Amino acid sequence: MWEAERPIAAVILAAGKGTRMKSQRHKVLHEIGGKPMIEHLLDQVDRLGAERTVVIVGEGREQVEARLGTRVSYAVQDQQLGTGHAVMQAKGALDGFEGDVLVMFGDVPFVRAETMMGMLKRLHGEDAPAVVVLGFKPYDPLQYGRVIARDGRITKMVEFKDATDEERSCPLCNSGLMAVRSDMLFKLLGEIDNENAQGEFYLPDVVNVAIASDIPTAVTVTSDPDEVAGINSRAELADAERRFQQAARAKAMAEGATLVAPETVFFSHDTVLGQDVLVEPNVVFGPGVTVADNVIIHAFSHLEGALLKEHVQIGPYARLRPGAVLEEGSKIGNFVEMKNAVLGEGAKANHLTYLGDATVGANANIGAGTITCNYDGYFKHKTVIGPGAFIGSNSALIAPVKIGADAIVAAGSAVSRDVSDGELRMVRAEQLVKPGWADRFHDAMKKKKEQERKDG
Structure with a gap:
C-alpha cells in the first residue's frame, strides 16, 4: 500500500437519525457479519494508521459512544443542518492537526483502505488539488448528486434536486466521500451557504467554492459501486449482508x-x-x-x-x-x-x-x-x-x-x-417387579373406558 506523505485524520459522519431503519438502535450499530457497520469502516481507517479519528454524533450518541469507547474522539451535531454543517463540528477535535482529512459516512461501511489511499494519493498529485472527491458510476443513477468533471478535474458538483436535465444525464455520481487538505477544509466550509432546495449546508459545495476561487479539485472513481453503497433501511441492510456473505464465501473457497x-x-x-x-x-x-x-x-x-x-x-x-x-x-x-x-x-x-x-x-x-x-x-x-x-x-x-x-x-x-x-x-434405584400387574391394569382401564362410552 502507498505510504502516506502526511498525517491522516478521518471524520466519520454518524449524526443522522436513521428514521427509515425503524429501530431504537442507532443506525450505524446495526450489524453486518456480526459486526456494527461503523466498525467495518473503522477497521479500514485503522489500516491507514490515521492519527485522529473523529465521529460526528447526534441523536442516540450515547449508544455510539458506549460501543466505540475511546477508540475514537467525538463531536456533536445538535441540529441536522446538512453534511457540511456536520463536518464543521469536527473543527475543535482537529485543532492543531496538519495533514490530510478523509470525510466518510458511518452508514457506508465497505470502503476499502486502498480506495481511501487512492484519494489521498491523488491529493498529492502534481496539480495539488485542495479537495478530492470519490466518484462512482452506479447501476442506476437514481437521485445521486452528480460530479461534472473533465480529465479528472472537477468543474461542478451539483445535488440532483438542483441539477439541470443535462447535468442529471452525467453518469458520474458523488459518493459523498472526500479527501481534503486540513489547511483548506474549514476555510472552504466557512464559505458555503444553504441556498438550495433543502435549505442545508451541503458538504459537496466546498468543491464549488474552491472552483469559484480557481483552487484545483479532482475526482477519483471506484470501480465497484457497491463499495460506496449507503445503508438507510432494513432492506438495504439485508442487501449489504448478502454482499458481505457472498464475498466471505468466495474467500473461504479460494x-x-x-x-x-x-x-x-x-x-x-x-x-x-x-x-x-x-x-x-x-x-x-x-x-x-x-x-x-x-x-x-x-x-x-x-x-x-x-x-x-x-x-x-x-x-x-x-x-x-x-x-x-x-x-x-x-x-x-x-x-x-x-x-x-x-x-x-x-x-x-x-x-x-x-x-x-x-x-x-x-x-x-x-x-x-x-x-x-x-x-x-x-x-x-x-x-x-x-x-x-x-x-x-x-x-x-x-x-x-x-x-x-x-x-x-x-x-x-x-x-x-x-x-x-x-x-x-452405578447410581440407580432398585428395580421393582410385579408380575401380571400391567395386564391387570390394561384390563381395568379398558373396562372403564367401555363403560364411559356406554354411559355416553
Whole structure:
C-alpha cells in the first residue's frame, strides 16, 4: 500500500437519525457479519494508521459512544443542518492537526483502505488539488448528486434536486466521500451557504467554492459501486449482508475450504477456516470461530466462539457456544451442545448431549443423553472427565464432580460424587417387579373406558 506523505485524520459522519431503519438502535450499530457497520469502516481507517479519528454524533450518541469507547474522539451535531454543517463540528477535535482529512459516512461501511489511499494519493498529485472527491458510476443513477468533471478535474458538483436535465444525464455520481487538505477544509466550509432546495449546508459545495476561487479539485472513481453503497433501511441492510456473505464465501473457497451449498452457509466477520475444511449445507458461523485444516462440519450446525482443531467432526445439528474447544480428532454428533467446554483429543460425544463448563479427557466416550449439570441456580460448576472414561447413556453428572481416567459410569446414573480412576459407578434405584400387574391394569382401564362410552 502507498505510504502516506502526511498525517491522516478521518471524520466519520454518524449524526443522522436513521428514521427509515425503524429501530431504537442507532443506525450505524446495526450489524453486518456480526459486526456494527461503523466498525467495518473503522477497521479500514485503522489500516491507514490515521492519527485522529473523529465521529460526528447526534441523536442516540450515547449508544455510539458506549460501543466505540475511546477508540475514537467525538463531536456533536445538535441540529441536522446538512453534511457540511456536520463536518464543521469536527473543527475543535482537529485543532492543531496538519495533514490530510478523509470525510466518510458511518452508514457506508465497505470502503476499502486502498480506495481511501487512492484519494489521498491523488491529493498529492502534481496539480495539488485542495479537495478530492470519490466518484462512482452506479447501476442506476437514481437521485445521486452528480460530479461534472473533465480529465479528472472537477468543474461542478451539483445535488440532483438542483441539477439541470443535462447535468442529471452525467453518469458520474458523488459518493459523498472526500479527501481534503486540513489547511483548506474549514476555510472552504466557512464559505458555503444553504441556498438550495433543502435549505442545508451541503458538504459537496466546498468543491464549488474552491472552483469559484480557481483552487484545483479532482475526482477519483471506484470501480465497484457497491463499495460506496449507503445503508438507510432494513432492506438495504439485508442487501449489504448478502454482499458481505457472498464475498466471505468466495474467500473461504479460494483459500481451500469446500462449501457444498455456498448460498446456505453464513459467516461472521472474523470466521477463520483452514484448508480442506468441508462445510455441508445450512451451517452458521457466529463471531469468534476458528477452524483448523481437515475438519468436517455437517449440515445444520451452529458455531460461535469455538475452536476446532485438525480432523475434528461435528454435527449434523451440532451447536457450539462460546468457549467450546475440540481437540484434534475429537467428534460431536447430532444434537450435541457444548459451552465453555473442552473435548479432548480423540474424544467423542455422538448423540443428544450437553457439555457445559466441562473438560473431557482424550479418547473418552460420552454416551447419548449425557448432561453435565453445571448450574445450581446461582453459580456455574465444573465437570472433569478423565482420559479414556466411558459415560453411559442418559447419565447426569452433577457438578462439581470429577470422573477418573478409564472410569465407567453406568447408563442412567446421576453422579454427584467423584469417581476414582478405573472405577465403575452405578447410581440407580432398585428395580421393582410385579408380575401380571400391567395386564391387570390394561384390563381395568379398558373396562372403564367401555363403560364411559356406554354411559355416553
